[in-house]
Amino acid sequence: MTEPALREGRSAPSPECPPPHPSPRTPSLVLPPGSCDAHCHILGPAEVFPYSPQRTFTPLDAPKEQLAALHAHLGLSRAVVVQSSCNGSDHRVLCDALAAGGGRLRGVALIGETTTRAEIEALHSAGVRGFRLNFLPHLRTAPTRQEIDSVLERVDGLDWVAQLHVTGSGVADCESLIRSLPGRVVIDHLARVDLADGPHSPALRVLRTLLDTGDVWLKVSGVDRVSRQGPPYADAVALAASFVAHAPERVVWGTDYPHVNIKGAAPDDGLLVDLLTDIAPDPGLLRRLMVDNPTDLYDFPPDQHMEQT
Structure with a gap:
């Protein structure tokens, strides 16, 4: 692959980026109206929205139309689109999706010391309501405290969520940082804890303690990433259910x-929806998880009826 092709985002997809499931099943679970996919990505098309030359992986294109079709199939009517590290700080693909979303979408950005306040205010106007901090080495070098403070200064007054992506012992390693962040913090994908460390690991103990502060939220998504058993991911589903029971007002999916x-292979998204029957086994818990909590966390209009995509 030539260097010009790399710059234009056309290199072959990375081995760790398989295609999505070719035929996700129709969920048996009927989700409540206004249900939100609180963590998804829009990628490409690369010919229109080139991937960053500094990216550490190259995905297959997954444009906004593809995501909308999946949401319609699953019964989801709102979504939070998270800027992927393969796009870096070029938010054109995110802003394009938000503009086409008709109020159904919110965004989470990747910003840094070079992002100006004017750029951040434009992102806010577009529908961005959070910024992501990546602590996974395969995505980027972990941000320094100076970088984080610079970001916090730039988003001051916007009530954005700080979204942390950690793995293994990362939530325990970052405990003091998380406690020091102003406003609400959401931790991605069950903190990607290592279930091999057991149910009383330092990471899980810290995670429960952080949830008890009232300022920390958890995405009970990513059971396929956390599970050590494979589908239907019973070990990770049980963990997710325990957190929904522990802090039902501060979980999203x-x-x-x-x-x-x-x-x-990529998981079956229809199966992931059906697993919510076990993760949030009560209709009230399910509505909190899928409707009320993401509405609060990501500043969706609370009374606006949202048709499915």
Whole structure:
């Protein structure tokens, strides 16, 4: 692959970026109206929205039309689109999706010391309501405290969510940082804890303690990433259910579509929806998880009826 092709985002997809499931099943679970996919990505098309030359992986295209079709199939009517690290700080693909979303979408941005306040205010106007901090080495070098403070200064007054992506012992390693962040913090994908460390691991103990502060939220998504058993991911589903029971007012859920940087085949998104029957087994818990909590966390209009995509 030539260097010009790399710059234009056309290199072959990385091995850890398999295609999404070719035929996700129709969920048996009927989700409540206004249900939100609180973590998904829009990727490409690369010919229109080139991937960053500094990216650490190259995904297959998963444009906004593809995501909308999946949401219609699953019964989801709102979504939070998270800027992928393969796009870096170029938010054109995110803003394009938000503009086409008709109020159904919110965004989470990737910003840094070079992002200006004017750029951030434009992102806010477009529908961005959070910024992501990546602590996974395969995505980027972990941000320094100076970088984080610079970001916090730039988003001051916007009530954005700080979204942390950690793995293994990361939530315990970052405990003091998380406690020091102003406003609300949401931790991605069950903190991607290692279930091999057991149910009383330092990471899980810290995670429960952080949830008890009232300022920390958890995405009970990514059971396919956390499970050590494979589908239907019973070990990770049980963990997710325990957190929904522990802090029902501070949990949200997402598909993580199109499931980049994984080992093996992508999960069946219809199955992931059906697993919510076990993760939030009560209708009231399910509504909190899928409707009320994401509405609060990501500043969706609370009374606006949202048709399915």
